[in-house]
Amino acid sequence: MRSLWAMVLLVAACTSPQAMPDGQDEAKGEAEAVECEGGTALMGAYFRFDRFDVKQPRGPEDGLASTLTNLWAAQIAAKDLNILLHVTRLDEKTGEMEVEAGTARYITTGPSAGNYQMTADPPPKVLSVRLEGCRFASTTPGALSVFPDLLTVPIxxxxxxxxGTFDAGLTRVEQGHMVGGICHSMAKDQYFKLYKDMEGCINFLAFMEDLGVMPDRNDLPCGGDDPTGYTFEGEFVATRITNVLEPPKVFQRDFSCN
Structure with missing residues (x-):
């Protein structure tokens, strides 16, 4: 079974659309020494992920990471996957900042068409970071729920x-990096499709085991007696957007494994 899934992943990695939003640049190297406009200009700002390059879990020959990267790139470009960062608090003296991170829906019909709105199910999670110059980084670990298309329950x-690093005009986040873990106990309840026309769904836990990807974390706050899980790591670029409706809303999903 492992060799079969490895072949499927390699094919998917080569054939999945790799569309990127217009005007997206590659993440730059070392950050330039620039002055940001100031904290008040960040308050209330929303940033949408333009790209998320999965680094872990890798899978055989990095097939899992590249497949997820390509699939999510197509979903991001089509506005089917929208990960937002929302600055909700900033102490300009200490640089301490709170950012809500979560998934949003892009509205295509009705009077609100053309706007994003964060989902209330799952709700956005608060991440505590510190801003130094244009660079921000977590001060304490937090959580994030991501709900891509073709998935039965959130990740x-x-x-x-x-x-990550804000540009001087506070319009983009570059050199973004995220790392966390997915609980082994949660993986058994997750089902997904590799592509829309696929018949039925794949169980995430069985999928990982078939690929030979084993838990590499034993310190996750999963609840219960099982703290094991998989490292989830990626690099991202995000662009500031202003067309976001508030507050978060519960949206109906029509995805099915049938």
Missing amino acids: SILDTRIE
């Missing part, structure tokens, strides 16, 4: 830490 990423 809960625990023990999450993020970091």
Whole structure:
């Protein structure tokens, strides 16, 4: 079974659309020494992920990471996957900042068409970070729930830490990095499709085991007696957007494994 899934992943990695939003640049190297406009300009700001490159879990020959990266790139470009960061608090003296992170829906019909709105199910999670110059980084671990298309339940990423660099005009986040963990106990309840026309769904836990990807974390706050899980790590770029409706809302999903 492992060799079969490895082949499926390699094919998917090569054939999945790799569309990127217009105007997206590659993440830059070392950050330049620039002055940011100031904390008040960040308050209330929303940033949407333009790209999320999965680094872990890798899978055989990095097939799992590249497949997830390509699939999510297509969903991000189509506005089917929208991960937002929302600055909700900033102490300009200490640089301490709180950022809500979560999934949003892009509205395509009705009077609100053309706007994003964060989902209340699952709700956004608060991440505590510190801003130094244009660079921010987590001060304590938090959590993030991501709900891509073709998935029955959200991906809960625990023990999450993020970091990134704002550009001088506070319009983009570059050199973004996120790391956390997915609980082994949660993986058994997650089912997904590799593509929309796929018949039926795949169980995430069985999928990982078939690929030979074993838990590499034993310190996750999963609840119960099983703290084991899988490292989830990626790099991201995000662009500031203003067309976001508040507050978060519960949206109906029509995805089914049938």
